Amino acid sequence: MKIGVPRAFAYYAYYPFIITFFEELGLEVVVSDPTSKEIIDAGVEDAVAEACVPLKLYHGHVKNLMDRVDYVFVPRLVRVNQEATFCPKFLGLPDILVCTVENFDNMLEVRVDIRNSGKKLFQLCRLVAKKFNRGFLKTWKAFKKAEESYRKYREEFLKGAIPPLGIGVQDDKADVRLGVVGYPYLLYDPYVSLDIINKLIKMGVYVVTPEMVPEEVKKKYAGKLKKTLFWTFSNSVLRTAFHFLETGMVDGIIHVTAFGCGPDFIVDKIIELEAKERNVPFLTVTFDEHTGQEGVNTRLEAFIDMLKRKKAKEAILV
Numbered sequence: 357m358k359i360g361v362p363r364a365f366a367y368y369a370y371y372p373f374i375i376t377f378f379e380e381l382g383l384e385v386v387v388s389d390p391t392s393k394e395i396i397d398a399g400v401e402d403a404v405a406e407a408c409v410p411l412k413l414y415h416g417h418v419k420n421l422m423d424r425v426d427y428v429f430v431p432r433l434v435r436v437n438q439e440a441t442f443c444p445k446f447l448g449l450p451d452i453l454v455c456t457v458e459n460f461d462n463m464l465e466v467r468v469d470i471r472n473s474g475k476k477l478f479q480l481c482r483l484v485a486k487k488f489n490r491g492f493l494k495t496w497k498a499f500k501k502a503e504e505s506y507r508k509y510r511e512e513f514l515k516g517a518i519p520p521l522g523i524g525v526q527d528d529k530a531d532v533r534l535g536v537v538g539y540p541y542l543l544y545d546p547y548v549s550l551d552i553i554n555k556l557i558k559m560g561v562y563v564v565t566p567e568m569v570p571e572e573v574k575k576k577y578a579g580k581l582k583k584t585l586f587w588t589f590s591n592s593v594l595r596t597a598f599h600f601l602e603t604g605m606v607d608g609i610i611h612v613t614a615f616g617c618g619p620d621f622i623v624d625k626i627i628e629l630e631a632k633e634r635n636v637p638f639l640t641v642t643f644d645e646h647t648g649q650e651g652v653n654t655r656l657e658a659f660i661d662m663l664k665r666k667k668a669k670e671a672i673l674v
């Protein structure tokens with residue numbers, strides 16, 4: 357039995373758990389190919405024109421898998437904590453795909469509404485495992501292994517590594533420390549983000565992303581806004597940005613966003629205004645399926661150059 361996992365959306369946040377769980381159940385896991393022009397083109401062909409690029413990409417990854425596996429795993433991410441849901445694109449993902457991808461009849465839809473409860477997560481795993489006739493003990497062992505795998509993944513980030521991009525612990529003595537905030541399915545997809553993180557590291561930057569900030573630290577900034585945002589990943593991005601701004605731990609912030617992203621209209625503006633108030637350099641980089649390398653490279657080089665000059669000037673004044 358082969359189970360396909362699209363390399364998009366929830367994949368980048370949770371793949372160690374997902375893959376380990378299915379493998380420990382004794383299923384063969386097939387992850388869709390890394391994003392390429394063919395995958396983007398296939399996605400653009402089916403998705404509605406006004407969809408954000410990550411949603412278009414999801415279509416392409418599903419099409420890359422559906423004919424070579426028994427099931428394609430499509431999580432409907434609703435809530436993983438008590439305070440927020442995911443963006444409506446996540447909530448409606450299985451319905452969207454049924455309507456847009458022709459002959460997609462092997463979807464394994466799983467509704468994820470666990471609200472910080474390990475018990476609920478295990479119950480969900482039980483439901484999935486039952487579809488494949490796996491018993492309680494096998495499911496429990498697979499669940500524990502998946503949890504362990506996810507824990508290690510998170511620990512790697514906290515040490516300064518970026519595992520989805522294969523980046524090990526970064527050099528702490530880099531010239532510039534930069535907060536790079538954005539959704540994991542954009543930041544860690546090197547094709548669609550034009551490999552922005554690796555580019556920055558090659559320019560001598562130490563990159564800090566939202567996944568490298570402990571959850572309990574992010575939670576401290578929950579009260580910074582009068583109202584919590586509705587969306588889980590947006591809260592993570594915004595709280596990380598607040599953490600960077602309030603602690604002064606980075607020399608500047610780059611917000612990586614997708615063209616057509618509804619939540620980011622709000623998130624981007626808030627970060628921009630807060631950074632301006634504290635005089636912290638801030639740059640927004642927006643990606644869609646047409647974004648070209650040259651324009652992004654020029655903007656990044658200019659931004660890093662400006663940060664280095666600013667640091668040098670401040671060093672002289674001290």
Ligand code: SF4
Pocket residue numbers: 408409410411443444445446539614616617618619620
């Ligand atoms: S948060 Fe933005 S980029 Fe992510 S799925 Fe929703 S609209 Fe798309």
